[in-house]
């Protein structure tokens with residue numbers, strides 16, 4: 110039997126390529142014919158890992174005929190999420206950062222070869238925005254079926270809370286395997302049925318999900334970067350942290366990642382602290398390492414660890430925990446990126462965290478793509 114030709118895919122807002130890694134992991138026979146991103150640093154990372162430099166520029170300037178040239182079957186899009194985040198101004202489609210997405214959506218009606226399949230990733234909050242309304246309106250006019258999800262890596266056995274919104278859409282002639290989910294927003298991946306070993310965990314509540322997850326320690330770097338028993342009290346200042354920017358981890362491995370005492374004193378109560386045995390950590394945002402509050406978890410590395418209940422945490426006990434930041438490699442592991450992924454040497458530590466924070470969970474997106482591209 111002849112194998113069908115691969116799907117021709119365009120990857121918009123490609124960043125460091127989380128969508129492309131997910132497509133590969135999904136097992137779908139697909140070829141990314143072009144990627145688009147405005148950020149030259151992200152494009153350096155993408156090129157370093159995939160051997161292809163994305164088309165650099167503002168997606169807003171693309172025309173229908175530019176896109177027709179690719180004769181793509183599918184578009185994968187992870188547009189900027191700032192217009193929809195809870196911390197932001199929530200200006201939705203009136204935010205300039207939403208314009209490019211709305212522009213290319215509207216191009217679809219004027220194309221000779223519009224995509225037949227669409228996948229959109231964004232933050233929770235997108236689903237109540239007017240950009241979302243516009244997305245569904247365009248897809249309805251063009252006769253697409255849609256299924257929407259809000260899912261987190263925790264539901265896939267990864268100890269990482271990063272709930273995200275996903276829209277799966279395909280033209281009516283191509284049915285979803287589970288058509289009863291059409292026009293619905295689902296909070297569990299039950300209908301994906303991609304992997305019987307994790308199937309049982311799908312419908313569990315948050316606490317049960319944590320039990321079903323692997324431990325954080327499975328995602329830590331094998332090389333020892335524990336702070337161990339060295340004295341980090343008082344000697345490491347925020348200044349050191351700044352100077353670490355630009356260093357490669359191997360040069361100053363411990364110091365780069367130690368949480369300075371002055372940050373513990375100032376923000377200790379607001380820190381999310383996890384242990385190697387923990388079954389959950391918080392979402393790493395693009396500001397992780399620049400700020401400690403609400404940007405991602407910190408790891409307690411003391412050898413004589415006994416988890417301290419949050420209400421009993423004092424600055425002295427916090428200091429004993431020997432807190433450190435997760436390394437970029439560990440954040441990539443929690444994003445389920447392949448071990449082959451790496452940053453070129455010139456990318457600073459802060460830039461690495463920023464780009465990882467913008468990226469996505471391959472453990473979540475791969476099965477969604479597998480489901481989207483499967484035909485009934």
Ligand SMILES: C[S@@+](CC[C@H](N)C(=O)[O-])C[C@H]1O[C@@H](n2cnc3c(N)ncnc32)[C@H](O)[C@@H]1O
Nearest residue numbers: 122123124125127146147148167168187209468
């Ligand atoms: C949410 S991130 C997507 C990250 C990507 N999925 C990944 O795995 O790294 C949004 C990306 O869109 C890019 N971007 C934002 N506005 C853009 C525009 N108008 N044109 C092209 N790229 C844009 C940013 O540089 C950023 O890399």
